[in-house]
Amino acid sequence: MKRINLKRKLISFAAILIASNSSIFAQTTEVKNIILIIGDGMGLSQVYAAMVANKQALNLEKATFFGFSKTWSASDYTTDSGAGATAISTGQKTYNGAIAVDTNKKPLTTIMEYASHKGLATGAVVTINLANATPAAFFTHNEYRYNYNDITNNYLTAKFDILIGGGAYRFDSLKVSTTLKNRGCQVIYSPDSINLGVKGPILCLADSDDLPRVLDGRGNYLEKSVDIALNKLVQNKKGFFLMIEGSQIDLGGHDQNIDYIVTEVIDLDKAIGKAFSFADKNPGTLVIITADHETGGLALIDGDIKKGESVAAFAAAHHTGVMVPVYTYGTGAQEFSKIMQNTELFEKMMKALKLGN
Numbered sequence: 001m002k003r004i005n006l007k008r009k010l011i012s013f014a015a016i017l018i019a020s021n022s023s024i025f026a027q028t029t030e031v032k033n034i035i036l037i038i039g040d041g042m043g044l045s046q047v048y049a050a051m052v053a054n055k056q057a058l059n060l061e062k063a064t065f066f067g068f069s070k071t072w073s074a075s076d077y078t079t080d081s082g083a084g085a086t087a088i089s090t091g092q093k094t095y096n097g098a099i100a101v102d103t104n105k106k107p108l109t110t111i112m113e114y115a116s117h118k119g120l121a122t123g124a125v126v127t128i129n130l131a132n133a134t135p136a137a138f139f140t141h142n143e144y145r146y147n148y149n150d151i152t153n154n155y156l157t158a159k160f161d162i163l164i165g166g167g168a169y170r171f172d173s174l175k176v177s178t179t180l181k182n183r184g185c186q187v188i189y190s191p192d193s194i195n196l197g198v199k200g201p202i203l204c205l206a207d208s209d210d211l212p213r214v215l216d217g218r219g220n221y222l223e224k225s226v227d228i229a230l231n232k233l234v235q236n237k238k239g240f241f242l243m244i245e246g247s248q249i250d251l252g253g254h255d256q257n258i259d260y261i262v263t264e265v266i267d268l269d270k271a272i273g274k275a276f277s278f279a280d281k282n283p284g285t286l287v288i289i290t291a292d293h294e295t296g297g298l299a300l301i302d303g304d305i306k307k308g309e310s311v312a313a314f315a316a317a318h319h320t321g322v323m324v325p326v327y328t329y330g331t332g333a334q335e336f337s338k339i340m341q342n343t344e345l346f347e348k349m350m351k352a353l354k355l356g357n
Contacts, residue, residue, distance in 0.1 A: 031332045031352040032239035032284035035230075035275045038088070039268050040081060040134060041250030041295030043324055048310075049258060049300055050265035055308045058266075059273035060289060063327035065337040069345065070323055071293045074103050078321040081250070082145035084292030084342065085137035091346035099133065099142040099151065107141040111346060112241060114355040116159035121236035123160055125225045125271075127211045127218070127264075128247035129167035130155070134292065138243050139163075152176055161201050161240070162232045164191060164225040168205035177205065191225045196232055213248060214263040222246070223270040230278050239284070239353070244271055253295025258312035261298070279330035286332045286352055290345065291324040 039046070051058050073083035075095035083096045090100055090108035100108050112122045126135050131148045140154035152170045155163075156179060168189060171177040181187040186202045188194060194202055204225070212218045226244055233240035246268030252260030272289060279285040297315025326345070328336040332352045336345075350356050 029283045029331045031286045033233075033241075033282065033286070034349055034353060035242045035244065035278070035285065035287045036088075036349070037244045037246070037268070037272060037275060037287065037289040038085070038134060039246045039249050039265065039289065039291045041253045041293060041319070042246065042265060042268075042291040043294030043298065043320075043322060045298040045300050046249060046253070046261050046265055046294075047325065049298070049312065050262050050269065052300075052303060052305060052310050053262045053308045054266055054269075058269045059276060060269055060327060062276055063287075063289065063329045063333075065328045065333045067326040067328075067336045068323040068339045069290055069326050069342045070340070071291075071342050072321060078319045079293050080145070080319065081133035081292050082137060085134040087342040088290075088292065088345050089138045091343045091350070093341075093343060097143075097145050099140060099145050100137045101141055101143055105143045110138055111349055111355065112138045112243075113159065114350065115241040115353065118353075118355055119236075119238045120353070121161040121233040121238075121240035122242075123162035123229050123233055123240070124165065124243045124245070125222065125229050126165040126245040126247050127222055127267075128165060128245070129170070129207075129209050130163060130165040130205075131167050131170060132210075132247065134245050134247065135163075135165060135243070149174060155203075156180065160203075161236070162204070162229050163202070164204040164206060164229060166205065166207035166210050169208040171203075171205055177203065191221065191228055194228055194232075196228070196235075202232060210248070213251075213260060214267045215260060218267070220270070222267055223274060226271045226274045230274070234278075234282070241349075241353070244268075244275070246271070249291075250295045253298065253314075254317055256296055256312075256314040256317055258298075258310065261296075262310075276329055283331060285330045286349075287329040288336065288345065288349070289327040289329075292342075293319045294322050294324055295319050 073079040074093040080096040089110045131151045133145045139158040249264045299313045302311035
């Protein structure tokens, strides 16, 4: 009778199991990098409409853990983007319109500031102007989100390694871009012109105000910019925090335009694919995809799966108060598999990166 080396068989089986299941590595490696992806206004209906329209699986469907976030603000049942982003970036609920300040209008330390203080690289890529609520709430502080000139000037004191978005007109007219350039920041006006071989921070102002819609020919700006930002931030051996926003999903909801929404979600999903691929190649990377709120009260009342079409109905032309999904992938992803307050996202990210200690 042939004798079986049980010990050898067990060792071989374990090796195969580990090699074939990257989630085992994800749960045993410390978090070094966080890629936070915010689909502004992106609820479950927005995601599913994009799945149908894409006629194949979205990159988002590769996420390994899922949860939900409660989005109400300190002042309202339905949050705005300022309070929603502030809750995620600082861990405190505040009033609608606030930009990284508390209910008494006192500045709150953002996770970008905590990360920079620890020596991590930081950055953001958005499809809107950089003075808009979501990017502003991660890098600046202001009592009112529409104080665009003040917010733009606040970038003079912000710590960042790379920022890519719109807003060139305001940055240039206020001479913020000139001041930053004189301080050694690489200030350019197209992602294609970014030189990653030059040391120092990068400010890329890719449009005079908001970027065009995908429907109007924005092309692969977001996917390309995310790739550039990751290649910049990974140069920091201590790690990084990158925020990516699919900013105009929200605008499609306000316009009650299902084509606008779907094309923006699919565009963001390409960036999600870049993030997942980076996480696969760089153990210690946590990818989080969520929304600050839902916009439009989108209901999918009919459709055609084969044609990739959804029939949409909207409850409103503004934000709603429903919970929004949280999708995670990579190292530490399992920590987000629950129903949580939006402020818990901050707490969990801080814990993952061991910030604030």
